[in-house]
Amino acid sequence: MTIPLSSAPWRSAAGFLATLALGLVILFGAPRTLDTFGLVQWTGFAALAMFGLSQGFIWGFAGVMSFGQAAFLGLGGYAYAVSVINIGDSTVPVLLAIAVPMLFAAILGYFMFYGRISDAYIGVITLTVSVILFQLVNATSGSQYRIGTAELGGFNGIPAIPALNAPGFPDEPLDNEGIWYAAMGALVLVYVLLRAVLASRFGRVVVAIRENETRAQLIGYDPRLYKLLAFMIAAGVAGLAGCLYANWGGFISPTVFGLSMSAQVIIYVLVGGLGTLVGPMLGAVLIQALIIAAGSQSLLDSNLGLGLVLDGFVLLVPQGLVPVIRTLGLRLLQRRAPRPGPADGAAGLATERAR
Amino acid sequence: MDLAGLIAFNVLTGIATLVLITLGLGVIYGMMRIINLAHGEFMMLGAYTAVTASGAGVNIWVAMLILPPLVVGAIGLVLERTVIRFLYGRMMDTMLATWGVSLGLIGLVTTLYGNVVRGVSTPVGSIDIGRYGASLYSLVIMATALGALAAMFGLLRFTKFGLILRATMQNPRMAAALGVQPNRIYMATFALGAALAGLAGGVLAPISGVSPAMGAAYIARAFITVLGGGPAIVTGTGLASGLFGTINELVSFKTTPVIGDVALLVAAILLIRVLPQGITGRYLRRSL
Numbered sequence: 230m231t232i233p234l235s236s237a238p239w240r241s242a243a244g245f246l247a248t249l250a251l252g253l254v255i256l257f258g259a260p261r262t263l264d265t266f267g268l269v270q271w272t273g274f275a276a277l278a279m280f281g282l283s284q285g286f287i288w289g290f291a292g293v294m295s296f297g298q299a300a301f302l303g304l305g306g307y308a309y310a311v312s313v314i315n316i317g318d319s320t321v322p323v324l325l326a327i328a329v330p331m332l333f334a335a336i337l338g339y340f341m342f343y344g345r346i347s348d349a350y351i352g353v354i355t356l357t358v359s360v361i362l363f364q365l366v367n368a369t370s371g372s373q374y375r376i377g378t379a380e381l382g383g384f385n386g387i388p389a390i391p392a393l394n395a396p397g398f399p400d401e402p403l404d405n406e407g408i409w410y411a412a413m414g415a416l417v418l419v420y421v422l423l424r425a426v427l428a429s430r431f432g433r434v435v436v437a438i439r440e441n442e443t444r445a446q447l448i449g450y451d452p453r454l455y456k457l458l459a460f461m462i463a464a465g466v467a468g469l470a471g472c473l474y475a476n477w478g479g480f481i482s483p484t485v486f487g488l489s490m491s492a493q494v495i496i497y498v499l500v501g502g503l504g505t506l507v508g509p510m511l512g513a514v515l516i517q518a519l520i521i522a523a524g525s526q527s528l529l530d531s532n533l534g535l536g537l538v539l540d541g542f543v544l545l546v547p548q549g550l551v552p553v554i555r556t557l558g559l560r561l562l563q564r565r566a567p568r569p570g571p572a573d574g575a576a577g578l579a580t581e582r583a584r
Numbered sequence: 585m586d587l588a589g590l591i592a593f594n595v596l597t598g599i600a601t602l603v604l605i606t607l608g609l610g611v612i613y614g615m616m617r618i619i620n621l622a623h624g625e626f627m628m629l630g631a632y633t634a635v636t637a638s639g640a641g642v643n644i645w646v647a648m649l650i651l652p653p654l655v656v657g658a659i660g661l662v663l664e665r666t667v668i669r670f671l672y673g674r675m676m677d678t679m680l681a682t683w684g685v686s687l688g689l690i691g692l693v694t695t696l697y698g699n700v701v702r703g704v705s706t707p708v709g710s711i712d713i714g715r716y717g718a719s720l721y722s723l724v725i726m727a728t729a730l731g732a733l734a735a736m737f738g739l740l741r742f743t744k745f746g747l748i749l750r751a752t753m754q755n756p757r758m759a760a761a762l763g764v765q766p767n768r769i770y771m772a773t774f775a776l777g778a779a780l781a782g783l784a785g786g787v788l789a790p791i792s793g794v795s796p797a798m799g800a801a802y803i804a805r806a807f808i809t810v811l812g813g814g815p816a817i818v819t820g821t822g823l824a825s826g827l828f829g830t831i832n833e834l835v836s837f838k839t840t841p842v843i844g845d846v847a848l849l850v851a852a853i854l855l856i857r858v859l860p861q862g863i864t865g866r867y868l869r870r871s872l
Contacts, residue, residue, distance in 0.1 A: 294676055296621075296683075337853070344857040349675060353619050353807045354853065360804040361849050368842040488800055492687055495680065533691025539684030540667055543677050 245424055248507050252417040259413070260406050268409050269477070274517055275412040276473035278510040279419055281497035283470060285509030286423055287463035288498055290432070292439030293456055294352040297359030298467050299490035301330035305468025306475040306485050307366070307381075310390045315377035318399040319391065326472035327465045334464030338457040345453070356491065363486035386482025390475050412473045416510070419466055423506055426462065435459050489532065496535060499542045502549030511551065586714025591837060593713055597722040598836075599829030600729035604787060605802045606809040606821050607732055608780030613810050614817040615753050615773040618678045622663075622686035623806060624799020625693075626778050630656045630785025631794040632693060635702050644707045649728065652786030653779035660778020664771050672770065686799070693796040701793040721791060728787050732780065737818045740872045749773065750872075804845060805832070808852040814862020819871035823863050828852065 259271055284298045309326040313319050337358060341351050370383025379387065392402040393411050403411060426432045438445045438452045446452055475481045484490065494509075497516055501508025516538070523531050546553060609623045620626075630652035637647035663685055671678045708720040740746040749769060752759040756766040784802075792798060809828055813820025831851050836844030859866050 294679075296679075340853045340857045344860045346856055346860045349617065349619050349679065350811055350856065350860075352676075352679060353811060354856070356621075357804045357807050357849060357852075360800060361845050364804070364842050364845060368840065489687070492683060495683070499680065530691035530695045532687045533695060536684045536686070536688025536691055539687065540681055543681045543684060544667065544670055547674075547677060 244507070249417065249421065252413070252420065256410070256413045256417060260409060265405055269405055270521075272405070272409045272412045273474070273477045274514045275409075275416045276470050276477050277494075277497070277517055278513040279412075279416050279470035279473060280467055280494050281501070281509030281513035282416075282419060282423060282506060283463045283467035284494040285498045285501070285503075285506055286466065287459060288495075289502075289504040289506075289509075290427060290439065291435050291456060291459035291463070292348075293460060294348050295355045295460070295463070296352040296495070297355035297357070297491050298463070298494050299486055299488075300355070300359035300362050301334060301464040301467035302471040302474065302490065302494075303359070303362060303366070303481075303483070303486035304330040304333055305471030306481045307387075307471075308468065309472040309475050310387045310481050311376045311379040311381075313391050314379040314387070316399075317391070318397065319393045319402075320396040323393070323469075323472055327468045330464040330468030330471070331461045334461045335457065338460040342453045342456045342460070356488075359486050359491055360488060363483050363488075366483040366486060382482075384483060386480060386484075388480050390479050390481065392476055392479065408476055412477070415469060415473065419469065420506060420510070423462075423466070427506075431455070431458070489535070492535060492539070496539050496542075499539065499547075499549055502551035502553075505549075505551045508549050508551035512549070586716055589713045590716045590718060591833070593718050593722065594837065595830050595833040596726060598833035599825050600722075600726040601788070602805060602809050602825035602829045602832075603729040603733060603821055604725065604784040605781075605806045606813070606825060607729075607736065607817075608777040608782075608784060609806050609810050610813060610817050610821045611736070611780060612774060612777035614815050614820070615749065615777075616672075616770055617675065618668075618682070619807065619810070620774075620777060621679055621683040621803075622689060623777075623781050624801075624803035625686045625689040626656050626660065626781035626799075627785035627788070627802060628693065628794075628796065628799045629659060629689065630782030631789040631792070631798065632697065632785075633782065634786040634789040635704050635794050638704050644704070647704075648707075648786045648789065649783070652782040654782075656782025656785070657775045657779030660781075661771065661775040663778075664774040668774060669767065669771065672767075690796050690799075697796070699796060701795040703794055704790045706790040719791075725787060725791075728783070732783065733818055733822060736780075737872060740818065745772075805848060808848055810862075812852050812855055812862055814859075814864035814866075816864035816868065816871045819868055820862060820864040823868075827863075 255271075260268060263271060280298070280302055283301070284295065287293050287295050287298070305326040308329040309319075309322045312322040312325045316322060337355075341354055346354070366381065367384050369381035370385065372380060374381045374383070381387065391399075392408060394400075394402045427436070434445065434450050435455050438450065438455055442452050471481075471485065474485065493516065494513075497512035498509045499512070500516060501510065501512030516535075519534070519538075520531055523529055523534050542549070605627065608626065609620055612618055612620045612623075633652040633655045634648045637651050638644050642651070667681050667685060668678060671681055706719065706721045708724065710717045711720050711723075712718075738746075740750060748759070748764055749772075751762075752764060752766050752769040759769075760766050788802075792801070805828070809821065809824045812828060813822075813824035828848050828851065832844045832848045835847040856862070864871060
């Protein structure tokens with residue numbers, strides 16, 4: 230018996246290959262088609278798309294409502310900035326930008342998941358943590374607040390952060406094109422890694438826990454541990470995004486911890502589609518492009534716009550764009566080549582929704 | 585001795601402030617199990633109501649204590665009817681929707697009033713505690729907080745409306761079977777929570793800068809207190825405010841207010857590890 234081409238594993242593999250191909254095309258095509266300004270802008274998109282991946286993974290696949298993912302973005306960015314100013318060579322700082330948020334997530338997640346608090350509480354605690362980190366870093370102005378030779382700078386942030394360099398050559402920082410390759414290459418790599426994680430046994434258990442925590446527990450898995458590990462992975466991805474974000478502007482300020490940062494990444498996922506990895510990346514590019522477009526006019530405040538988009542999607546398109554488009558596409562496919570039974574389509578739709 | 589008196593006074597003020605900023609959130613959470621992420625912005629609207637009204641020549645007490653709850657309660661009612669009510673039963677979506685409302689309100693107020701800090705002057709002077717001076721306005725905050733707590737207790741315990749509220753909270757389906765419309769009750773609860781947030785904003789307007797983003801300064805503490813308090817509205821808010829207010833004020837006194845907030849957060853995270861449902865999730869479960 231052959232597996233029909235529109236069945237779930239084929240679709241999943243096809244989606245993965247299509248996304249990977251698109252990512253590689255953008256990676257190598259952008260420097261050849263865009264001018265420097267456009268390339269720098271797209272580097273920012275890549276950093277934020279990675280941030281979107283982090284939120285999409287923890288919310289869409291692990292089912293953990295982290296409302297404060299910006300905390301890890303900020304920790305990653307600051308960890309990179311502080312350590313690269315102290316060390317010079319950017320290899321260790323990049324690793325620190327991943328490790329510091331993961332460690333922080335391990336401590337915070339231990340108290341949250343092992344306390345078995347409800348989803349709403351997790352949302353509120355993570356949100357609160359990011360708000361308080363914002364206030365904390367915001368209050369570090371003055372030369373007494375320094376780590377090594379790096380002044381934290383309070384509200385003004387840290388300017389002139391040295392860019393990435395090839396390992397071992399701290400005197401030759403990458404130019405704009407090099408940073409683009411680093412950012413977009415990292416994005417493609419992280420996407421592939423997350424797909425691999427989700428395809429592994431670990432990833433399947435994480436998704437099983439999202440679907441039914443009690444059942445997974447009765448089978449013998451410890452949801453607390455799996456959620457904690459997934460939380461740490463997402464934090465590491467967000468930290469790397471923070472590192473790229475700091476590289477993008479050569480500057481970092483407490484606004485990376487801010488509420489609007491956490492809100493934006495939620496909106497990326499919601500707009501792109503919950504339970505997908507492509508969706509959050511597309512959502513990030515779409516929303517950032519909209520924010521930039523909105524910034525050049527003064528009619529609509531960007532917060533107002535974000536709020537309207539968020540409420541509009543929650544009320545009208547709660548499953549996000551990618552699943553809607555996928556469902557529509559599948560329906561077209563099925564109409565062209567009718568497959569047995571309407572029940573199959575309905576069940577497919579139901580699982581789509583459940584995601 | 586004078587110093588001890590001053591610290592005690594400040595601790596009481598801190599507790600009263602926490603009660604004020606948390607009560608509205610606690611009402612909505614206790615009744616509907618929704619964390620209203622637009623809470624800070626409801627407070628901000630209350631503060632703007634107070635500033636605008638007192639700027640228009642309204643008596644300062646009316647502008648601070650009467651108008652904000654009315655105006656913000658009405659705004660809450662409108663938002664519940666237009667946005668929130670479509671999402672009941674989908675807790676996460678409800679929280680996301682309130683977050684959208686929060687962003688939208690910040691954007692709207694920025695558009696209308698500009699991103700500047702305004703203020704109203706404090707209507708009362710100061711008192712002496714031994715060798716130190718303290719603002720008499722702290723007493724106003726304490727009185728308002730105590731009044732709001734007492735009013736909530738009275739409403740829930742002694743009125744028919746309160747009885748229906750509690751019944752709906754315990755078992756919405758049974759209440760519906762007995763002829764109550766849970767949707768109406770949720771609507772009223774949301775408006776009530778918004779009104780209490782508006783009151784907090786109005787009362788705190790004279791002692792804080794009034795700007796579109798001012799809500800963010802309060803929500804962290806308010807969220808923590810609601811989580812720490814647990815499901816019982818009056819007892820939970822009161823106990824958690826007492827505990828966290830004391831920690832916050834003492835640490836703030838020793839270090840800085842920011843470190844005080846950090847201490848508050850750490851205390852709350854340790855607390856939920858021991859009491860995941862908050863204080864009233866374990867103790868005094870039958871209280872209001």
